Amino acid sequence: MVLVLSMVVVISVTINGWQYLSRRKLDQNLHEINETLADIVSRESAEKVFIRTDEKNIQLFLIQINRLLDYNQKVRADYSKSKESLRKMLSNISHDMKTPLTVILGYGEKLKLNHKMTEKERSEIIVRLHKKTLSIIALMDKFFDLVKIEADDYAIPLSRIAINEICRKNVLEFFESLQAKDLQVELEIPEERYYILGNEEALNRILSNLISNAIRYGSDGGVFGLTLREDRKYIAIDIWDKGKGITEVHQDRVFDRLYTLDDARNPQFLGSGLGLSITKRLTEAMKGSIQLKSKPYKKTVFTCVFKRIMY
Structure with a gap:
């Protein structure tokens, strides 16, 4: 025991x-x-x-x-990057707004102080004032749209849409600009109707941004092109030019929020860096993707790819 x-x-x-x-x-x-x-x-x-x-x-x-x-x-790291991007955005927007506001102020003072101005001169200045004011409004609209898109506060309902006619319509809307730049236009848009799950308003904005960029910054190449192509699963829209292009070191960054185009192509690219950011986010909101390939003075191509919907 x-x-x-x-x-x-x-x-x-x-x-x-x-x-x-x-x-x-x-x-x-x-x-x-x-x-x-x-x-x-x-x-x-x-x-x-x-x-x-x-x-x-x-x-x-x-x-x-x-x-x-x-x-x-x-x-x-994301917060630091976002903070720096916001600082740069505010700096760019401030710069972009300061220039037209200074011009508006100058026109206003001229209208106020120059009593000998003819009615024709006065009308011309008022037209310029209106144009500058619209440019400021457009810039602010871009800024607020980007904020809403990134905050998921931008409704983009998706439905079955035919893409061929939308491409034709957007090129037609830039007809006068294409003529003014004396650009040769090369379109490859098949007669067969292609369908995607998308949003017509968002697609119009995507195409408008890319076409206006090609005209404004690629016109020195003398040609503008839009190609609509497909395989059994995907639809691709190529918008291209043969201008100065974008150097390889910058190609991965042109879609970054607020990455200004003056860094991306040439000194004439002065802006807030909002257009391509909005374009990328709208494309992704439609379950698509966008990419860039560029060889200066040979071909610069922005390609949007969407999933194809069969009949």
Whole structure:
């Protein structure tokens, strides 16, 4: 009986001792984790928590902590990038608004102070004032549209639409601009009707942005083109020119929010960098994709690809 009691006591002591050592080791691990985390947070570093331990639960805990640290680092990087983009956007918009506002102010002072101005001169200045005012309104509309799109507050209902006629109509709307630039127009739009799941208003805006860019910045190549092509699964719209193009180093960034086109092509590209950002987001909202390929003075092509819907 005494032997049995002795064995029970020894076993109890052993278990208690093992539990004490385990708790002490656990406390040490948790203390080390706490100290390491506090150091990482205070220094805002991208380090991870690495602790030597045989405890399976502590190992799993460390895995989740390091996943959280990775996520936190990504959030910080995205925030920093977004903050810098916002700063650049505000700077660009401020610059773009300052120029026409200065012109408007000059015209206003001229109308106010020049009493010898003829009625014809006065009418011409009023027309210029109106044009400059519209340019400011258009810039602000782009800014607010981009904000709404990025905040998912821009309704884009999708339905089955025929894409051929939309392409023709958008080129026709730029007919006078194409003529004014003396551009040769090359269209490849099949008679067979192609259908996509899209939004006609959004597609009109996408095409309008890309066509106006090609006319404005690629007209030195002497030609404008739009090609509509398909395979059994996808529909692609190529809008191209043979102008100065976009250097390879910038091609991956032209769709970035607020990446100004003066960086992307040439010094004449002065703007807020909103048009192509809006174009990309509208394309993606219709479950499509957009890409750019450019070889200066050979061919610069913006391609929108959408999933095809059969009859």
